[in-house]
Amino acid sequence: MEEKDFKTELTVQEKNAKEIEKMVEEHEVYKLKWLQLNEDDLWNWTVLQEKMEDKAIELRSLYMEEKNQCDTDKWIRLVELKTELDENGKKKYTDSTADGVIKQEFKQRETDISIHKLQSDLLINKAQAVERYVNLIKLHMKKDYSV
Numbered sequence: 001m002e003e004k005d006f007k008t009e010l011t012v013q014e015k016n017a018k019e020i021e022k023m024v025e026e027h028e029v030y031k032l033k034w035l036q037l038n039e040d041d042l043w044n045w046t047v048l049q050e051k052m053e054d055k056a057i058e059l060r061s062l063y064m065e066e067k068n069q070c071d072t073d074k075w076i077r078l079v080e081l082k083t084e085l086d087e088n089g090k091k092k093y094t095d096s097t098a099d100g101v102i103k104q105e106f107k108q109r110e111t112d113i114s115i116h117k118l119q120s121d122l123l124i125n126k127a128q129a130v131e132r133y134v135n136l137i138k139l140h141m142k143k144d145y146s147v
Contacts, residue, residue, distance in 0.1 A: 013115060016059065022120050023052050027126050030133070037137050049130035055125035063116035068107055072100050 030037065030045045037045070081098040085091060093101065 001136060013112065016055075016119060018114070019055065020123060023048060023123065024126060025057065027052070029129070030130075035137070037142060042134050042137065045130055045134060049127045052123040052130075054129040056120040056127065059120035059123070060117045061122065066113045070106060070113055076104055077102055077105065097106065 026048055027045075028038060030048070031039060033041060078098055081093045081101055082091065082095070
């Protein structure tokens, strides 16, 4: 991967991390309000839930695309290593040593890619909780209105 591409990738990861942090913080603010939430808050929280789910889908898609590209790049690199010859014309790498080199070369990239999946899982977890919280609050509101 070129140096420029790597810097671009970090920028995308940083942008996503900030966006996710903002959504999670907003989610936590609604949770802290608990029984002080009004109908507008419930609506806005539900809208936030949709944004979190959309972002989670985007991140999962990004993860899958980057993982597929990484797998392709690893395969190409494996072929390169397995065809590399030493000065005596013998194979420089056995299958297991080529695999070891590839694991080392792609370790950081795979870690970076897995961040998208983890972020997606975090957002899905938070988004799924919104409905439960909103239902609890609506139940409480219904009890207050029926008095």
